[in-house]
Amino acid sequence: MSVALVWFRRDLRVADHPALSAAIKTHDRVLPVYIHAPDEESPWQPGAASRWWLHHSLSALDADLRKRGAALHVRCGDSLAILRALVKEIGADAVYWNRLYELASIARDTKIKASLRDDGIEAHSFNAALMFDPWEIATGEDGPYKVFTPFWRKARARLEPRPPLPAPRRIEAPRANGGIAIDALGLLPRIPWDRGFRDVWQPGESGAQKKLRRFRDDAVGEYPRSRDIPGEEGTSRLSPHLHFGEISPMQIVWSLEEAAHGRASAKRRQGRESYIRELGWREFSHHLLFHFPKTTDENLNPKFERFAWARKSSAQIERWQNGETGIPIVDAGMRELWTTGWMHNRVRMLVASFLTKSLRQHWLVGARWFWDTLVDADLANNTQGWQWTAGTGADAAPYFRIFNPVTQGERFDPDGDYVRRFVPELKKFRGKSIHQPWLDPELQKTSGYPPPMVDLAESRARALDAYQACK
Numbered sequence: 001m002s003v004a005l006v007w008f009r010r011d012l013r014v015a016d017h018p019a020l021s022a023a024i025k026t027h028d029r030v031l032p033v034y035i036h037a038p039d040e041e042s043p044w045q046p047g048a049a050s051r052w053w054l055h056h057s058l059s060a061l062d063a064d065l066r067k068r069g070a071a072l073h074v075r076c077g078d079s080l081a082i083l084r085a086l087v088k089e090i091g092a093d094a095v096y097w098n099r100l101y102e103l104a105s106i107a108r109d110t111k112i113k114a115s116l117r118d119d120g121i122e123a124h125s126f127n128a129a130l131m132f133d134p135w136e137i138a139t140g141e142d143g144p145y146k147v148f149t150p151f152w153r154k155a156r157a158r159l160e161p162r163p164p165l166p167a168p169r170r171i172e173a174p175r176a177n178g179g180i181a182i183d184a185l186g187l188l189p190r191i192p193w194d195r196g197f198r199d200v201w202q203p204g205e206s207g208a209q210k211k212l213r214r215f216r217d218d219a220v221g222e223y224p225r226s227r228d229i230p231g232e233e234g235t236s237r238l239s240p241h242l243h244f245g246e247i248s249p250m251q252i253v254w255s256l257e258e259a260a261h262g263r264a265s266a267k268r269r270q271g272r273e274s275y276i277r278e279l280g281w282r283e284f285s286h287h288l289l290f291h292f293p294k295t296t297d298e299n300l301n302p303k304f305e306r307f308a309w310a311r312k313s314s315a316q317i318e319r320w321q322n323g324e325t326g327i328p329i330v331d332a333g334m335r336e337l338w339t340t341g342w343m344h345n346r347v348r349m350l351v352a353s354f355l356t357k358s359l360r361q362h363w364l365v366g367a368r369w370f371w372d373t374l375v376d377a378d379l380a381n382n383t384q385g386w387q388w389t390a391g392t393g394a395d396a397a398p399y400f401r402i403f404n405p406v407t408q409g410e411r412f413d414p415d416g417d418y419v420r421r422f423v424p425e426l427k428k429f430r431g432k433s434i435h436q437p438w439l440d441p442e443l444q445k446t447s448g449y450p451p452p453m454v455d456l457a458e459s460r461a462r463a464l465d466a467y468q469a470c471k
Contacts, residue, residue: 002027003090003174005083007097008034008072009041011128011245012061013205016164018126019096029172031090032065034058035083036076036185041105044296044379047372049341052194053203055187057244060204062182070173074180080112087121090174094122098245101134101286102379103293129242131159131249131283134290144291146300146394151287152280159276164251196339201240201375208241215275216255223271227278230333230344231417236275237342239376242282249279285384288394296383297364299392306470307392310360319453320355321369323423326452328435329409330354332422339422341375346412352389353403358459360466363390391467399467402460409435425449 004027006020014020023030038046046054062072075082083095095116100109109125116123127133137145137155145151188194202210215236219226226234241247256272292300299305319325323334333347343351348370355366367386371377387393391401409432413419416434420427425447426434437444438451 001029003029003031003092004094004096005031005033005086005090005092007079007083007095008032008061009097009100009245010243011098012057013208013246013248014061014064014068015167015205016128016248016251017098017167018128018165019098019124020168021165022124022126023094023096024168024171027094029090029174030070031073031086031092031173031176032070032171033073033075033083033086034061035079036074037079040079040108041100042102042296042379043104044371047374047377048189049194049197049373049375050371050377051187052189052197052341053201053240053244053375055182055185056203057246058182058185060206060246064167064205065171068168068171070171072182073176074182074185075178076180076185079108080115083112083116084119085178086176087116087119090176092121094124096124096126098128099125099133100129101290128248129245130286131155131253131279134287137283137287145284145287148281148284148395151284152277155280155283156276159253161254161257162250164248164254193338194341197341197375200340200342203240203244203246205246208238208247211236211238211241212247212252212255220256220271220275221265221268224274227274228346228412230329230347231413231415231421235345239378239381240342243376243378243381249282252279281384282381284395285378285380288384289380292394295387295393296379300387300394301392303470304390304392308360308466308469309362312361312365313359316359316453317355317361317365320351320359320361324450325354326438326450327354327405327456328416328419328423328426328437328449329405329413332419335422337370337373341373343374344418346408347418348385349389350403350405350408352386354405356386356390357399357402357463358454358456360459360463363387363392400464402463404456404460406435406456423449 004023006023011017058072065072113123113125132155137151139145219234222234226232238247238252242249253276256275289295321334323331325331329347330351333343333351337343352366355361356363363386367382370382384393391399409419414432416429416431419434426437426449428443428447429437433439437449
């Protein structure tokens with residue numbers, strides 16, 4: 001009787017799971033395994049919000065597997081040692097997994113694959129997280145892209161949506177000893193700061209599919225417009241589900257393509273294409289991190305090594321983190337993050353621009369805070385997003401492009417709905433005036449909301465001077 005292990009990592013689903021499908025097709029019995037070894041995957045250890053999500057995602061996966069006759073076998077420790085021990089215990093012929101693309105993960109997985117094969121055990125890995133492996137899309141000179149538009153032009157032309165692999169109805173699993181409870185991993189926070197998460201999110205494959213259906217059926221047609229409006233639920237909010245592999249990008253593309261066939265309006269088709277392009281940005285981020293792995297901690301553009309960042313100010317950083325800058329849409333974004341573990345993408349750009357340009361604090365300060373507080377904290381996306389806004393990365397917004405949070409708020413939150421939701425002190429301000437409460441000093445004083453911590457015009461001038469000095 002043939003036996004295999006399926007090593008789950010950030011692919012916490014049963015449908016469209018290449019490793020699981022291949023193992024079940026080839027072997028009589030399959031043991032689903034999760035090994036908690038975060039220090040093996042990246043120097044960037046998962047933050048508190050990510051650990052909260054992981055706990056619930058693992059629990060959801062275990063429940064899904066139990067419905068199919070198996071269970072998630074959980075261990076904690078050295079991955080190679082545990083895999084070897086399990087192979088020996090259950091008499092496995094092969095180990096299957098889906099690929100990760102961070103530098104440390106690649107090194108670890110390469111070593112494990114070679115070691116298992118040296119032991120006479122088959123080892124198979126698959127792409128389950130991206131539309132393309134990061135090395136598949138290359139320039140005419142066979143190098144990596146640093147500009148999104150030509151990258152996506154080539155990738156989109158090659159993209160061939162396929163039907164997702166079905167979830168297995170039944171999994172025959174061997175018995176294995178030594179597993180631990182998911183609770184024993186200690187992933188949940190010690191203080192209940194995650195209460196708001198539970199009102200917004202349903203980690204797991206079922207939650208991902210619900211989000212996809214809502215977006216596909218109700219929101220995709222308005223996506224090109226509503227994706228910029230933080231007061232509306234106009235985005236898919238699939239990012240944490242994608243990061244933890246509860247849904248694959250190919251599942252999303254196939255679902256949107258299928259929904260567009262025949263009956264879709266031009267508006268829905270345009271919305272679908274706009275959203276798929278955003279998935280392309282995710283692909284581009286992983287492409288960059290694979291080819292330029294040092295960018296998690298270093299500027300991609302070396303000229304910014306000479307840039308005069310301001311001296312690190314704990315007081316300023318703390319006000320930014322707490323949403324107490326006195327700039328309403330910035331504070332709304334930072335409070336949304338703390339409350340829900342997520343922030344609207346346009347607002348992410350605004351709060352990042354404020355930190356790196358208005359306060360001239362290094363982008364790593366923001367990247368590390370997002371890493372700890374975002375439920376969708378993804379090393380590739382987080383790195384690309386912060387370097388893009390700071391002007392230090394690939395295809396980045398020029399440093400001299402400094403978002404004005406007042407005009408951005410007036411344009412994309414004209415009635416103040418978003419600000420009012422997360423900054424209730426300003427609830428008495430109406431319309432666009434909510435974005436400049438300092439113009440009504442008496443009302444601002446009674447509201448208890450602080451004045452701006454910096455003059456936006458002066459801080460812009462100082463940032464531009466610093467940029468000119470390093471050109």
